[in-house]
Each structure stands twice: as structure tokens, then as C-alpha cells.
Amino acid sequence: MGLDCADLESCYASFVDVEIDKLHLLALVGDDKQAVAEILDDFLGGGLSLLDEMELALSKADIDSFEGTLHQLKGASSMFGLKSVCQICVGLEAESFEGIEVSTLLELRDIFGKSYKLAKLLVVG
Template structure:
């Protein structure tokens, strides 16, 4: 009988994620597989965790973080701008350990609020849609996303703004550059940020215990 797998992991579990917009891969490509004859489990991207349910090492967690960063900074996904996001992370200090969490929470909350506003504006009858207000809201979302380094969201705001200028309601409501796709990008980014910050905290805890 082979070694038992760690009871804290499920070999093939995979949490559902929203469908990514065209050209944007899933934030988490994890496909956990059952351990082989040596009792090890494969982690994200094929990285192997400690055998027989042992705790992850600092190096293992650092590898997982590196994989997440590689996905986020990919020029095709445009999830995050590496330079800007790294600068943001550099603002974290021991005096304010929750600073980055608060910045992320503020950005995602504001982005979702503006998306709700846009959905309300576009739900009006075609002839009653206030395009000036829509452009103003898109401008605010683009500004906050650009400051944060969310290149994909920033780019989508520009595309949706062009549809607004053209008063192209149909494509703005549904299509490759629509409000639906903008919302998907925001949610994929929010999911990544949650996962990424959890990994950073896991790394800090592992370093303290080593």
C-alpha cells in the first residue's frame, strides 16, 4: 500500500473562476494531481509540495508567487503593470502591515461601484442614455486603474469610451469590448489580488517559522 496523501489537500479540486475575456487566460492555471508513488502532490504549475503532508518551504511558496506574477505580468493578459504594481507593493511597511490590503480593497470596491453605475446607465432606453455621464464614469475608472497598474482594465475603459463616443449602445452592452467584458476583467483582477496577497502572507508566516 502506497503512502497516504495529505488530508489537507484535494487532488482534483478546482474552484470555479469567471470566464476570462477574449485573449486573457485564467489567473490560476492550477490543476492539482494526485500524488505519485513517492506520496508527493503537484502544486500550481507542476511545482511539487512537501511529501506526505509536510509544510511548504519558503522556496516552494516563493515559486508559487513567481508563477502568479508571471501570469499577471504577461503582455497578452495585461492583468497588471509590473513596474507600477511592484512600486505599490514597495509602499508596504511594518508600521502599516495592512496598507496594501486596504489599497486593494479600496480599488476593487470603487471599480465595482462604478461598474454598477455604468450598468444602470446602459439599462436605460437607447434614446435616454446619458453618454456624458458614462464617459465621466469611464474616465474615473480608467484613472484609478491606471494608477493601480491594471493595464487590462485601463485598455478596456478606452475601448468602451470609443463606443460611447460613437453612441454604439449595442456593442457597448454586449460584445468583445463591452461592459460585460470590462466587468470580467475587474473580477479576474480582484480574484488574482486576493490570491496573491494570501500567498504573500503565507510566505511571511513560513519565514517566521523557519
């Protein structure tokens, strides 16, 4: 999930639907760019695994697994200041399981990827 933008302005334009609390993120990870990059990469891997688990739980109609995994993703996103991801998770928690569509999880995956890229761009460069 590298940054594939022609220039910085086009990169920022691609994140128009993503909101991050940069100060919260910086307070959490500090200013060691190498350490920050490793933490964000670990977060990416963990978050993608959680999204995979959510999609599997939805396909199997496993409500408990879905809700538990959703809660983990919401907490991790909140901890890292990824407001857009957290807001979608809060919305999904409020929705009945039967009403959740695969398209919503695909949107969540897209916002998660953009949030990761923006966090990395803002903090690591």
C-alpha cells in the same frame, strides 16, 4: 472575490487574459501587506460601484454619466497598473456610445475582477 484556486498554477492560468504592471502597483502601494490589502479592497469596492454606475447609465442612455464614470475607471485602473482594464476603457472611450453593448460591460466586469484578484495575489500573496 477571494482566490478560489486549487493551486497556484491553476490560479495563474485563470488570469491569462489579464495584464498588470506589478512594478507600478508596488511603487504605488509599497510593501506593507496589510495596507496594500486594504487599498486593493477599497479599489475593488470603488471599481465595482463605477461598473454599476456605467451599466445604469447605459440602460438609461445617459451618455454624460457613462463617459464620466468610464473616465474615472480608466484613470483608477491606470493608476493601479491594471493594464487590461485600462485598455478596455480606452477602447470604450473610442467607441460611439450607441455601439456599446451590455456584453462589453460584462466582459469589463470580469476582467476587472480577475485584475483585482491577480493584483492581490501578486502583491499580498
